[in-house]
Amino acid sequence: MGLSDLANPTRFLKFANRTIPWLAGVTVLAFAFAIERAMLAPDDYQQGATVKIMFLHVPSAWLGMLCWGLMSVAALGTLVWRHPLADVTAKAAAPIGAAFTLLCLATGSLWGRPEWGTYWVWDARLTSELILLLLYLGVIALWRTVEDPSRAARAVAVLTLVGAINLPIIKFSVDWWNTLHQGASVFRLDGSTIYPTILIPLFIMAAAFTLLFATLLLAAMRNEILRRRVRTLQLMQASAAS
Amino acid sequence: MTALAALLRRDMRIAMRVGGGALIGVLFFLIVVTLTPFALGPDLALLKRIGPAILWLAALLASLLALDRLFAGDRDDGSLDLILMGAAPLELVVAAKGLAHWLTTGLPLVLAAPLIGLFLNLDVPAEAALLLTLLVGTPALTFIGLIGAAIAVTLRRGGLLLAVLVLPLTVPVLIFGVAAANAAVAGPVPFGTPFTVLCALTLASLVVGPFAAAAALRQEME
Numbered sequence: 001m002g003l004s005d006l007a008n009p010t011r012f013l014k015f016a017n018r019t020i021p022w023l024a025g026v027t028v029l030a031f032a033f034a035i036e037r038a039m040l041a042p043d044d045y046q047q048g049a050t051v052k053i054m055f056l057h058v059p060s061a062w063l064g065m066l067c068w069g070l071m072s073v074a075a076l077g078t079l080v081w082r083h084p085l086a087d088v089t090a091k092a093a094a095p096i097g098a099a100f101t102l103l104c105l106a107t108g109s110l111w112g113r114p115e116w117g118t119y120w121v122w123d124a125r126l127t128s129e130l131i132l133l134l135l136y137l138g139v140i141a142l143w144r145t146v147e148d149p150s151r152a153a154r155a156v157a158v159l160t161l162v163g164a165i166n167l168p169i170i171k172f173s174v175d176w177w178n179t180l181h182q183g184a185s186v187f188r189l190d191g192s193t194i195y196p197t198i199l200i201p202l203f204i205m206a207a208a209f210t211l212l213f214a215t216l217l218l219a220a221m222r223n224e225i226l227r228r229r230v231r232t233l234q235l236m237q238a239s240a241a242s
Numbered sequence: 243m244t245a246l247a248a249l250l251r252r253d254m255r256i257a258m259r260v261g262g263g264a265l266i267g268v269l270f271f272l273i274v275v276t277l278t279p280f281a282l283g284p285d286l287a288l289l290k291r292i293g294p295a296i297l298w299l300a301a302l303l304a305s306l307l308a309l310d311r312l313f314a315g316d317r318d319d320g321s322l323d324l325i326l327m328g329a330a331p332l333e334l335v336v337a338a339k340g341l342a343h344w345l346t347t348g349l350p351l352v353l354a355a356p357l358i359g360l361f362l363n364l365d366v367p368a369e370a371a372l373l374l375t376l377l378v379g380t381p382a383l384t385f386i387g388l389i390g391a392a393i394a395v396t397l398r399r400g401g402l403l404l405a406v407l408v409l410p411l412t413v414p415v416l417i418f419g420v421a422a423a424n425a426a427v428a429g430p431v432p433f434g435t436p437f438t439v440l441c442a443l444t445l446a447s448l449v450v451g452p453f454a455a456a457a458a459l460r461q462e463m464e
Contacts, residue, residue, distance in 0.1 A: 079457065079461065127413075131410045131413055134406075134409075134410040135410050135411075137406070138403075138406045138407045138410060141403055141406055141407075142393070142403060142407065145397055145399070145403055146396070146397065151396070151462065154458075154461035154462060155393045155394075155396075155458060155461070155462060157461075158389065158392075158393055158454055158457055158458040158461065159389070159393055159407060161454070162389055162411065162450065162454050163410075163411070165411075165450075169414075
């Protein structure tokens with residue numbers, strides 16, 4: 001079954017209904033394993049147990065950015081190929097991405113209080129991440145302002161592509177501006193600067209987060225398709241009544 | 243070319259006429275700046291230090307004011323449909339409209355800024371730096387705003403949403419505009435460093451803005 005087969009909403013619903021329980025099960029197992037690994041990982045010699053916050057902070061930051069990337073691809077799908085599922089994907093992904101970004105900011109500031117001595121600094125990485133959250137909220141607001149979903153989809157698609165400029169800014173903010181947030185330490189040309197005892201649990205946690213994201217996205221897409229069907233039925237009912 | 247020039251002249255004439263609201267932005271700019279000493283206290287040393295930032299912030303807010311009418315007026319009277327059907331490339335048309343909008347709302351802000359800067363106790367080098375950064379930076383605000391105006395053109399209550407959509411995108415312009423204005427007065431970085439980045443942001447927005455706005459208009463007016 002290819003991507004073009006899934007373009008049919010009925011077929012997609014069937015696929016989603018079959019996949020979601022399995023995916024949810026795998027997600028739970030992955031989280032059980034990842035949390036166990038993360039808890040058994042040694043404390044940092046400087047930060048102590050607070051380093052464990054990173055197991056939530058880093059994957060949610062990755063997912064928050066990945067989600068905007070996915071929305072950008074979906075935006076291309078809406079504008080270029082008019083793929084019927086593209087705008088459903090974009091709409092379903094926005095609140096999930098906003099939630100991950102909020103989680104990233106919240107865990108980061110909880111970590112920052114003991115380690116940096118403050119909940120918030122106007123550092124380049126933190127600021128660009130906050131702008132990502134604002135962009136997510138703007139996109140959600142735009143979805144909720146336009147009544148016709150397909151018309152909203154095209155307006156949101158343009159905004160999403162413009163907002164994608166922020167992604168490289170977030171990624172490279174720590175290299176361009178040398179401020180409080182630490183530099184790139186996981187993905188580096190000269191190898192990671194994180195010790196394997198922490199790095200491996202971090203990757204397992206990231207995999208669990210990605211599975212969670214996939215589950216939530218599929219479920220939200222299913223809900224969105226059903227919501228659109230209800231809307232169509234209501235419109236038909238209203239026009240039949242008048 | 244004549245079509246674009248005609249459009250530019252028409253847009254500017256509409257903006258200058260009664261009800262066009264070209265100079266309301268300047269008035270708003272003046273009022274925002276007047277309000278700050280009431281909020282912060284009339285401490286001239288403090289105002290001098292944060293004056294460039296206040297003026298930039300006020301200019302950013304003032305440039306949002308007339309933005310929601312940029313395409314909405316044309317949509318209401320049907321001329322937007324004619325423009326979309328016309329032979330001139332939509333990207334250039336949008337850029338011409340953006341230029342007209344900047345000439346009628348952005349440029350007056352730039353020209354008024356040194357005068358209003360006097361209220362904030364700015365001295366001559368600060369005034370000059372501010373004038374230069376606003377002159378270079380406000381086109382970026384207008385052309386980023388074009389995207390939001392095009393996205394919000396079909397909304398009934400687009401104005402408020404427009405601010406929410408556009409303001410996050412203008413953050414880099416604000417950062418480097420204020421940084422350049424401050425660098426000229428206080429240092430420690432030389433004026434040129436943030437100023438060149440500001441120029442780059444403006445040049446990029448001059449390209450990205452019309453293309454994105456034209457794409458949004460085409461999609462929405464189908």
